[in-house]
Amino acid sequence: MIAELGLAALWLAAALCAMQLLAGVLAVAGKGGNLAGLVRPAAIVQGMLALFVLAALIVLFARTDLSVLLVAMNSHSAKPLIFKVAGAWGNHEGSMLLWVTVMGLAGGFVALIDRRLPERTMLATLAAQAFVSLGFYAFLLFSSNPFTRLNPPAIEGAGLNPLLQDLGLAFHPPTLYFGYVGLSVAFSFAVGALVTREVGPLFARAMRPWVLGAWIFLTLGITAGSYWAYYELGWGGWWFWDPVENASLMPWLAATALLHSVGVLASRDALRTWTVMLGVVAFSMSMIGTFLVRSGILTSVHAFAVDPERGAFILVLLAIYIGGALVLFGLNAASIAEGKRFSLVSREGALVVNNVMLSAILAVVLFGTLYPLVTEAFDTRVSVGPPYFNPVGAAFFVPMVLVLMVGPLLRWRQDRLERVGKPLGIVWTALFMTGAILLAATAWIGWLPWIGLMLAAGLAVASWLPLRGRNLRRTPLAVWGMVMAHFGLAVAVAGMASESAFSVEKLVAARAGEQVTVGPWQVQFRGIEPVAGPNWTALEANLTAAYAGSPPVAVQPQARSFWSPPQQTSEAALVTRRFGQLYAVVGEAADGDRWQLRLWWKPFVTLIWLGGVLIALGGLLSLMGRVAFDVRRAFARRRIAMRREDMGR
């Protein structure tokens, strides 16, 4: 019943979407008449319907309704409820439904809330959103139906991948999707603006909160994914430039550039073409990313459904949407009169450098990720990994951060570097002192970690400088947001460089009672015990670890065996201290009665994800500041209008 209801609602939502598109196109072309009034309500109802469909799927999973094929293939009655629910989106069809739902909800919200845009541009925006959604509705309904029945019903589900039975990973997709797909709003805004040729501060102010919101989710999603990989995969790696990881990074790079661009357009009416192009590129990268992950075209440890047919369908959608938007861009962008001028040494100039560097990193990551496809056309297989991406990315990242240190201090339109000489001096001092201290106090840690730590120190100081000379209580929240986000970047870079430079690894085949030293930790191996969980059994190593003389703590890594489907995972045990983490993994039995233990001491590694959270927090502060400002302004306007009425009487 619920499955049929869900499917019916899905068809209805798709129909509404088509209506939204038709009405919107006609209205923009001027032939709509009263149809224009249909567009907003259609968007709102469509969003709510899509949410209903998703809820139906979640209910089916929560109940483990094995008469539905998707549930039978991806769930199991023995799974804890929260993972049953998360299983709804932990597969291809469910995640596409999530995609469509977020698009619908985002479009509905825009239709509901936005009052800034001129009506015609808003209609074009909603029509664009409907156009893109329609393709994905079609994909769902014709190629990836989540509600297909299984007759006769299965006796038991095939179980979800045990690696996905983890809180972090359960909620990583929705967070990432709110980001990825939230960028569709920016795409639609950009397309709408290209169609009506209305690009200016009004457009930017309308688009900005949506970009910020999507970007915050994307930042959190990537951070969460990285942390999950770190503690779940058992080797302490947090980023591998894997194609699927890159697929999530590329939209983020575009969105970060877009976010800065939109701010400039909103306050200074400059960077019009950049903003529109980045709006198109950001969601295009989301779509390209989803294609790469689902088509099986690139080898990846994260790859979803390996199905070239589905890949072909998405590719057609990509060709229509991205190709169409880029054609529109080529045709119309020239007639968007460019905004105000500015010198290179200015706030806008620094942001142009920012945009250009982020775009360059994006291009490099895209090219490197796709390059194996190029060589395969010549019957050769190559692998492109960290040894390529790290130095090449750094080549653009380092200048970007250097400019980032001075950019927020510059005046708009035109400035001189000498004016900011003194604060810059503080930054350079911090940077070089860090470099010198590192050279003196430790063995050579490598070029990239050394430069990274210096940059982190300089940026950490530089990010607070915009607050210099301000009345802190009257500083806008948006400025605090910028400070926090840039500081977060410094923290993250410090974490990344530290992990690279200072990690210590120990592999031992230990007997019960033996002790190992890892960095400042004394770890004692007590023994192995079998333990059992709701749907797994494990061998648990009983370790106690003492940090530099403090009382010992229990550390219990496990080697887990799931039975449905049969799989083994390694559950690392982490002990977090202020200055780093002890990471312990138990391996297999070795000769005699020894057991393989892997221990790492990773100084400052948690800064990587703390930095990510700070960046997102900075975005949130900015968003709150903007929203609060708008709300206050709306109230003030209403008060003035009411007062005028009173006076008029």
Place this chain on the structure above:
Amino acid sequence: MSAPPSRPSTRISPWALWVPLIVFLGFLVLVIHGLSRPGSTEVESTMIGKPLPAFTLPPAAGDRPGLSTYDFADEKPRLLNIFASWCVPCAIEAPQLQALSDEGHEVVGVAIRDRREHVAAFLVKHGNPFARIGKDDVSAVQLAIGSSGVPESFVIDGTGVIRYQHIGVIRAEDLPLIREKMREARQ
């Protein structure tokens, strides 16, 4: 409401606006090509045409001698089969290997990461087409000749040069090709 069109201060060359589209078209071409070829997960050895690297392996089963590079230098082509008792598909190709051995081709084996008892049991169960079997506990020979899994078979000619690699199970349909490669290896 747009600002009155002012003289554009930073004229963007029109062709620059088409760059993103051109890049995207390039991406489409690349990806369509990639989708149209069936993805191969096999890693081929690049040692074809090169001589076998030097190795010596102890015997893996009681009644057959071990294997070393010197055994290949007698002007006789051989089929080198990389297998293991724990490898399920290896059982499937046993009849084909037996057929080749019965036809007079010499088949030698390398058992990867295997215990003697298990190899013996495997040979009892599926037949023993091997003239020699080497025991490779650390995949040393596998790495040295560019093999990346089991089962794989290599045609080695009479001077010890690797001539052909067959990845995966040798099915009945593959036998004609293997026979032809063995014939070519005689020249």
Place this chain on the structure above:
Amino acid sequence: MRVLVALLALLVAVPALAQDSLPRAPYAYRQLDDPEQEARAQALMETLRCLKCQSQSIADSDAPMAGDMRSQVRQRILAGEEPEEIRAWLVERYGDYVSYAPRLTGLTWPLFAMPLVLLVVVGLLLRRRLRRGDGK
């Protein structure tokens, strides 16, 4: 009781894995004694691909073949070989696929040219802006 169930489940689980039962190669999970040698080995292993995995380095994989490759790497470093020699040895056998560090060849030169071209383009873009915009 739970312990008993756990033990029984483990006994059932092990034969279901179609893996070998031999112990790991000597240096698969054993570090070299000299920390400097171990650091060089580790740096190399992080850039070599595990051929039986979807996309992992041999330093990050529990697959037996990855362990065998790690053992080879460590033993060769111990014997005095340079990391790049070991990489070349593996590339000679498996092609460039086994190394995450792409070599400059007739087929991969665009990979290396692209960042340089981008740097030039970036420089030109910014120089044009420097000359053109003076904010009057």
